Amino acid sequence: xxxxxxxxxxxxxxxxxxxxxxxxxxxxxxxxxxxxxxxxxxxxxxxxxxxxxxxxxxxxxxxxxxxxxxxxxxxxxxxxxxxxxxxxxxxxxxxxxxxxxxxxxxxxxxxxxxxxxxxxxxxxxxxxxxxxxxxxxxxxxxxxxxxxxxxxxxxxxxxxxxxxxxxxxxxxxxxxxxxxxxxxxxxxxxxxxxxxxxxxxxxxxxxxxxxxxxxxxxxxxxxxxxxxxxxxxxxxxxxxxxxxxxxxxxxxxxxxxxxxxxxxxxxxxxxxxxxxxxxxxxxxxxxxxxxxxxxxxxxxxxxxxxxxxxxxxxxxxxxxxxxxxxxxxxxxx
Amino acid sequence: xxxxxxxxxxxxxxxxxxxxxxxxxxxxxxxxxxxxxxxxxxxxxxxxxxxxxxxxxxxxxxxxxxxxxxxxxxxxxxxxxxxxxxxxxxxxxxxxxxxxxxxxxxxxxxxxxxxxxxxxxxxxxxxxxxxxxxxxxxxxxxxxxxxxxxxxxxxxxxxxxxxxxxxxxxxxxxxxxxxxxxxxxxxxxxxxxxxxxxxxxxxxxxxxxxxxxxxxxxxxxxxxxxxxxxxxxxxxxxxxxxxxxxxxxxxxxxxxxxxxxxxxxxxxxxxxxxxxxxxxxxxxxxxxxxxxxxxxxxxxxxxxxxxxxxxxxxxxxxxxxxxxxxxxxxxxx
Ligand SMILES: NC(=O)c1ccc[n+]([C@@H]2O[C@H](COP(=O)([O-])OP(=O)(O)OC[C@H]3O[C@@H](n4cnc5c(N)ncnc54)[C@H](O)[C@@H]3O)[C@@H](O)[C@H]2O)c1
Numbered sequence: 001x002x003x004x005x006x007x008x009x010x011x012x013x014x015x016x017x018x019x020x021x022x023x024x025x026x027x028x029x030x031x032x033x034x035x036x037x038x039x040x041x042x043x044x045x046x047x048x049x050x051x052x053x054x055x056x057x058x059x060x061x062x063x064x065x066x067x068x069x070x071x072x073x074x075x076x077x078x079x080x081x082x083x084x085x086x087x088x089x090x091x092x093x094x095x096x097x098x099x100x101x102x103x104x105x106x107x108x109x110x111x112x113x114x115x116x117x118x119x120x121x122x123x124x125x126x127x128x129x130x131x132x133x134x135x136x137x138x139x140x141x142x143x144x145x146x147x148x149x150x151x152x153x154x155x156x157x158x159x160x161x162x163x164x165x166x167x168x169x170x171x172x173x174x175x176x177x178x179x180x181x182x183x184x185x186x187x188x189x190x191x192x193x194x195x196x197x198x199x200x201x202x203x204x205x206x207x208x209x210x211x212x213x214x215x216x217x218x219x220x221x222x223x224x225x226x227x228x229x230x231x232x233x234x235x236x237x238x239x240x241x242x243x244x245x246x247x248x249x250x251x252x253x254x255x256x257x258x259x260x261x262x263x264x265x266x267x268x269x270x271x272x273x274x275x276x277x278x279x280x281x282x283x284x285x286x287x288x289x290x291x292x293x294x295x296x297x298x299x300x301x302x303x304x305x306x307x308x309x310x311x312x313x314x315x316x317x318x319x320x321x322x323x324x325x326x327x328x329x330x331x332x333x
Numbered sequence: 334x335x336x337x338x339x340x341x342x343x344x345x346x347x348x349x350x351x352x353x354x355x356x357x358x359x360x361x362x363x364x365x366x367x368x369x370x371x372x373x374x375x376x377x378x379x380x381x382x383x384x385x386x387x388x389x390x391x392x393x394x395x396x397x398x399x400x401x402x403x404x405x406x407x408x409x410x411x412x413x414x415x416x417x418x419x420x421x422x423x424x425x426x427x428x429x430x431x432x433x434x435x436x437x438x439x440x441x442x443x444x445x446x447x448x449x450x451x452x453x454x455x456x457x458x459x460x461x462x463x464x465x466x467x468x469x470x471x472x473x474x475x476x477x478x479x480x481x482x483x484x485x486x487x488x489x490x491x492x493x494x495x496x497x498x499x500x501x502x503x504x505x506x507x508x509x510x511x512x513x514x515x516x517x518x519x520x521x522x523x524x525x526x527x528x529x530x531x532x533x534x535x536x537x538x539x540x541x542x543x544x545x546x547x548x549x550x551x552x553x554x555x556x557x558x559x560x561x562x563x564x565x566x567x568x569x570x571x572x573x574x575x576x577x578x579x580x581x582x583x584x585x586x587x588x589x590x591x592x593x594x595x596x597x598x599x600x601x602x603x604x605x606x607x608x609x610x611x612x613x614x615x616x617x618x619x620x621x622x623x624x625x626x627x628x629x630x631x632x633x634x635x636x637x638x639x640x641x642x643x644x645x646x647x648x649x650x651x652x653x654x655x656x657x658x659x660x661x662x663x664x665x666x
Contacts, residue, residue: 141536144535144536144544145535145536145544145562145564147485147560193531193656195529195531195548195658197481197548197550197556197558199480199481202554203480203582204582206480206580206582208480208481208580210481210483210548210556210558212529212531212546212548212558213531214531218533218535219535220531220532220533220535220544220545220546222546222558222560224483224558226580228480228580228585229585230583230584230585233585240564242536242544242562242564242566243536244535244536244537244538245566246566247564247565247566247569323527323550323658324657324658325529325656325657325658
């Protein structure tokens with residue numbers, strides 16, 4: 001049995017807590033949030049102990065894994081504190097806001113001999129996995145052109161509106177399309193060069209970004225992310241991988257299992273895509289990490305892979321600000 | 334009986350000549366008065382099909398009493414043929430891309446001006462019902478001000494002279510950038526400023542650029558990306574794909590110019606295909622050209638529009654060769 005303590009009981013905290021309920025060898029013993037109500041509502045899911053102060057939770061509980069679901073700008077501080085106490089760490093993506101912080105986290109996990117992983121959950125999304133399998137089986141030849149989109153409205157819902165403060169979230173390039181940077185980086189090849197365009201906060205409560213990547217193997221990619229859709233828009237992701245012998249296309253809206261239309265005064269259409277229990281991606285990434293801690297094996301998403309994705313995102317931000325392509329330096333860790 | 338407007342077709346080297354000729358047949362007050370094609374076999378065949386006179390040399394066709402000509406030679410020849418036609422006082426509809434370099438485009442525009450004839454670019458998408466509706470919605474302010482546009486013009490790889498840069502002026506970047514660069518410029522109502530491009534011979538192994546992403550920026554700050562790849566493999570269910578996602582301050586428009594299709598499963602041939610049930614735009618384009626010939630009015634989509642769209646493709650090649658953003662070189666007239 002692996003004992004887990006969770007910090008940050010917002011959107012992701014709730015998702016993780018619900019996942020642990022279904023992971024037999026995980027025990028969510030403590031949850032922590034500066035907001036008592038939020039912590040209590042999440043503690044109810046598994047009957048966990050509630051803490052307002054992280055240090056108290058660290059001291060009082062017999063913890064194996066700390067699960068970090070607080071806003072990005074605090075990841076490093078709590079990751080280092082946890083590692084210092086020799087806890088394994090699951091950290092939500094993005095790993096951190098700067099390469100310096102991210103590298104420090106990776107190095108410290110090695111120094112303290114604890115396991116460290118980052119929630120690059122797109123690797124666990126069934127449609128994305130299926131595509132990777134198809135590519136692996138040679139169904140489309142060698143992938144050469146990759147397009148991804150990840151579109152939604154402006155994230156006004158967060159605690160203190162922290163997503164809207166780019167100093168804290170990094171904006172959509174760092175927060176949103178880092179998912180696709182990781183997926184492309186990991187499965188299709190390292191990035192050589194990035195050119196990106198973004199509104200960079202120029203429009204009120206709207207942002208949209210595109211990054212053109214040239215991979216070291218010659219393939220090109222177009223990665224798009226949006227915080228510009230009207231409030232209430234459906235979150236939608238798509239990808240297209242074109243290879244030398246064929247292509248794969250996916251659109252989350254077009255492959256939904258349920259379209260619901262109701263009218264309670266005004267008409268609402270919603271699209272739902274429930275996945276089989278064993279395929280639920282957040283559960284899958286957490287289960288894998290818990291198993292890895294229990295069996296003392298290598299983590300699937302390493303800290304240095306998360307650093308790589310961050311490096312692409314930072315290069316994209318730099319490019320979008322300078323208007324020039326940015327060639328990635330060999331990343332150091 | 335009123336006299337019909339006499340139109341000549343110069344070459345069927347570009348296959349669009351066929352659909353333009355068919356569209357001409359459907360216009361009551363126009364007639365195809367002759368077909369010139371250096372390829373005798375193709376030319377006589379087409380002349381027979383459209384019940385008109387065949388000319389081996391286009392200059393002979395230009396000596397007749399035509400009002401206008403449709404130029405569907407290879408791209409390189411657009412300049413010479415259009416200039417000759419203008420010098421003979423014929424209105425000209427020239428297939429896209431308008432020309433293959435700035436100098437040729439300038440010559441063509443100047444010849445039109447000197448001879449007081451109208452030169453028009455064959456951009457059928459300007460007459461596509463979905464595109465026209467999108468323009469109407471944008472101009473009515475339904476999505477507010479445009480912030481950025483993401484465009485895709487994928488299609489299958491053509492054959493023959495299209496794969497010879499000396500005749501085509503390039504590969505997919507020359508062939509497929511211009512439809513969207515024209516529509517975007519029309520929507521945004523500003524001139525192109527900067528271009529960045531990643532492209533290459535990536536999927537079809539034909540020694541010519543077959544994949545390309547072109548990032549552009551307008552004078553007014555709007556940015557856009559154009560995917561001009563010949564990305565569809567031979568069993569892709571439809572041809573072509575012309576999509577735009579237009580992000581505005583008040584909403585988003587998703588335009589799919591060729592989306593009105595239905596699917597046919599043919600069990601005997603074991604094929605699956607999508608067939609369009611909407612008219613693509615050729616009809617409106619040809620009707621407009623006939624109108625120009627009749628009245629001498631300024632065309633709805635001019636030669637200059639074609640030249641401006643081409644400037645983006647030229648800048649894209651410069652950018653790709655130099656791995657940097659380039660300022661768009663504007664035509665001087
Ligand atoms: N993997 C994914 O798909 C995904 C999706 C969304 C968010 N995320 C990431 O997850 C992280 C959290 O995002 P979120 O959307 O859940 O944010 P959120 O705003 O919904 O929740 C943050 C929570 O942290 C709490 N908090 C703030 N400071 C704290 C402190 N010092 N100690 C304890 N609790 C504190 C807040 O009260 C709030 O409940 C971010 O890094 C984000 O980028 C990942």
